[in-house]
Amino acid sequence: MTIRTEPVTVNIGPQHPSTHGVFRLRVTFDGEVVVQVEPVFGYLHRGTEKLAEERNYVQVVTLTDRLDYVSSMTNNQAYCLAVEKLLEVEPPPRGKYLRTITAELQRIASHLVGVGFFLQELGTFGGTPLMYCFRSRERILDLFEMLCGARITVSYMRPGGVFADAPADFWPALATFLNAFPGELAELEQLILENEILMVRTRGVSPLPLDLAINCSVSGPVLRASGLAWDWRKVDPYDAYDKVEFQVPVGSNGDNYDRFWVRMQEVRQSLSIVRQCIAQIEPGPVRLPDLPLVLRAAPGKEAYGRIEAPRGELGFYLVSDGGVSPYRCKIRSPSLINLTVTEHLLVGWKLADMIVTLGSVDINMGEVDR
Amino acid sequence: MYGLQMVRGLLVTLKNLTRKPFTVQYPEERLPQHPRFRGEEFVWYEERCTGCASCAKYCPLGIIKIVTSPSGTAVPQGDKYRLEVFDIEIARCMFCGLCVEACPYDALFMGSGFEQGRYSRRDLVIPIQQLRESDKRPSTWFRPQLEEAKYNPHLGQPVDWKQAGRESWRWHQREKAGLRLDSHPADSNVPDETEKPTQANALPEGPVQGAR
Numbered sequence: 001m002t003i004r005t006e007p008v009t010v011n012i013g014p015q016h017p018s019t020h021g022v023f024r025l026r027v028t029f030d031g032e033v034v035v036q037v038e039p040v041f042g043y044l045h046r047g048t049e050k051l052a053e054e055r056n057y058v059q060v061v062t063l064t065d066r067l068d069y070v071s072s073m074t075n076n077q078a079y080c081l082a083v084e085k086l087l088e089v090e091p092p093p094r095g096k097y098l099r100t101i102t103a104e105l106q107r108i109a110s111h112l113v114g115v116g117f118f119l120q121e122l123g124t125f126g127g128t129p130l131m132y133c134f135r136s137r138e139r140i141l142d143l144f145e146m147l148c149g150a151r152i153t154v155s156y157m158r159p160g161g162v163f164a165d166a167p168a169d170f171w172p173a174l175a176t177f178l179n180a181f182p183g184e185l186a187e188l189e190q191l192i193l194e195n196e197i198l199m200v201r202t203r204g205v206s207p208l209p210l211d212l213a214i215n216c217s218v219s220g221p222v223l224r225a226s227g228l229a230w231d232w233r234k235v236d237p238y239d240a241y242d243k244v245e246f247q248v249p250v251g252s253n254g255d256n257y258d259r260f261w262v263r264m265q266e267v268r269q270s271l272s273i274v275r276q277c278i279a280q281i282e283p284g285p286v287r288l289p290d291l292p293l294v295l296r297a298a299p300g301k302e303a304y305g306r307i308e309a310p311r312g313e314l315g316f317y318l319v320s321d322g323g324v325s326p327y328r329c330k331i332r333s334p335s336l337i338n339l340t341v342t343e344h345l346l347v348g349w350k351l352a353d354m355i356v357t358l359g360s361v362d363i364n365m366g367e368v369d370r
Numbered sequence: 371m372y373g374l375q376m377v378r379g380l381l382v383t384l385k386n387l388t389r390k391p392f393t394v395q396y397p398e399e400r401l402p403q404h405p406r407f408r409g410e411e412f413v414w415y416e417e418r419c420t421g422c423a424s425c426a427k428y429c430p431l432g433i434i435k436i437v438t439s440p441s442g443t444a445v446p447q448g449d450k451y452r453l454e455v456f457d458i459e460i461a462r463c464m465f466c467g468l469c470v471e472a473c474p475y476d477a478l479f480m481g482s483g484f485e486q487g488r489y490s491r492r493d494l495v496i497p498i499q500q501l502r503e504s505d506k507r508p509s510t511w512f513r514p515q516l517e518e519a520k521y522n523p524h525l526g527q528p529v530d531w532k533q534a535g536r537e538s539w540r541w542h543q544r545e546k547a548g549l550r551l552d553s554h555p556a557d558s559n560v561p562d563e564t565e566k567p568t569q570a571n572a573l574p575e576g577p578v579q580g581a582r
Contacts, residue, residue: 145407167510195375
């Protein structure tokens with residue numbers, strides 16, 4: 001006698017705690033093995049691109065905070081670079097350095113969230129590594145509050161620089177953080193980086209071949225884990241990245257462990273960048289003084305500003321018609337593009353690896369749906 | 371050896387077992403807030419406000435409602451308005467602070483509150499009367515003059531309208547000197563330091579071309 005079997009379709013999300021927001025996966029299982037995956041998104045769609053068309057250039061900065069809410073600073077930076085290209089202006093050097101420092105701090109905070117939730121989805125020790133990550137992230141958010149009055153929705157940068165110089169007590173606080181954080185990072189690495197259970201669960205699971213990654217135009221740590229040292233900070237330096245030295249960590253076979261490992265190494269590189277920026281920064285203006293509050297670009301001008309955000313290449317494509325607001329604002333968000341490889345990553349692997357793989361890609365729904 | 375790294379990892383958890391907790395029991399314990407914190411309960415100085423509604427125009431959400439009427443003073447300069455309605459609907463406010471950035475007279479400041487819970491939606495609109503009477507402890511966000519004075523809204527005293535603004539504003543100087551707003555800047559002998567360096571910079575060193 002044979003048992004009659006049939007594939008089962010399961011909805012994971014949109015209200016699932018480990019899908020990083022309101023993300024829905026319609027998965028068909030054959031027993032425990034994934035045979036078909038269909039990502040469904042759009043639950044967090046707010047029409048940011050359309051809203052940007054009826055706000056002036058500075059007001060859009062507040063919208064960009066809400067795209068990838070785990071790394072608002074880098075969203076600000078990408079947008080401001082696009083507007084500066086549109087207006088053909090360049091911020092003063094101190095503004096550039098402040099942007100670089102805050103963007104790297106934000107990268108550390110974002111990677112800590114990514115790594116923490118990745119480990120949480122593996123079921124590590126009831127959330128202990130996540131809490132360690134959040135402890136360090138809390139210090140960075142505290143620095144942001146000191147700098148710009150908010151922790152998540154920062155709105156710190158403006159076209160032409162940053163809104164204000166750092167307060168006097170920011171620099172000692174940053175030095176305290178830079179002294180304390182390497183110890184916490186070493187603790188986290190000792191706790192988990194070479195743990196045997198982690199290795200068994202993640203090594204060789206859901207590898208992403210490099211040619212597929214390139215063809216799907218994947219970027220960020222997911223691409224670098226597959227073995228290509230492609231980083232816009234190196235390839236096309238913006239702000240103060242051409243004045244600092246850092247390495248681009250690269251994985252070998254693009255499995256879950258490599259994606260996790262690349263993020264851990266990037267945190268160390270970001271720390272080194274922040275240190276170099278502090279050594280190089282000089283007093284001076286932080287914002288172009290002659291830019292008016294309401295900006296206008298020449299009609300018919302277009303600009304594409306891109307940065308290496310923590311999740312990959314984040315780009316803003318702006319078209320001007322000469323008015324006070326952009327005629328068109330297109331956002332190239334890394335999370336959405338990285339999601340296109342979901343099917344290749346998940347099909348053929350087990351249910352238990354599915355959520356972990358999704359965590360290792362580190363998507364953010366605020367940016368996917370925008 | 372298999373399991374060695376796990377033991378190393380567990381040593382970390384053992385070390386943390388003896389540490390004090392990092393978390394804060396919020397309603398009883400409170401973390402110190404930074405002076406730049408952008409929060410609710412805006413601080414507004416009616417004496418400084420001209421009713422220009424720059425804040426309302428610059429708000430990305432359009433939640434500031436201003437109704438003015440002519441006050442009859444300083445007519446050649448475009449009238450200093452009398453304010454009748456100045457409602458800030460903080461239910462939709464995202465505390466970006468662009469209204470404060472847009473205010474040319476330092477009349478509007480961010481506050482420091484964050485406990486926004488109300489029993490009624492109507493209470494989420496700050497009316498003009500509440501703005502007039504509220505505690506004047508402004509946040510130092512986008513107000514470098516307060517930062518230079520090392521003001522902290524959580525520790526310091528309330529700030530009155532004369533201390534709050536930038537001293538170099540011509541508007542404020544002439545009002546302090548008892549001059550009417552409709553007198554021309556050249557007529558008043560109030561020293562204006564802001565214009566001297568720009569004039570010096572504007573003078574080219576080479577031969578001057580064109581009419582001056």
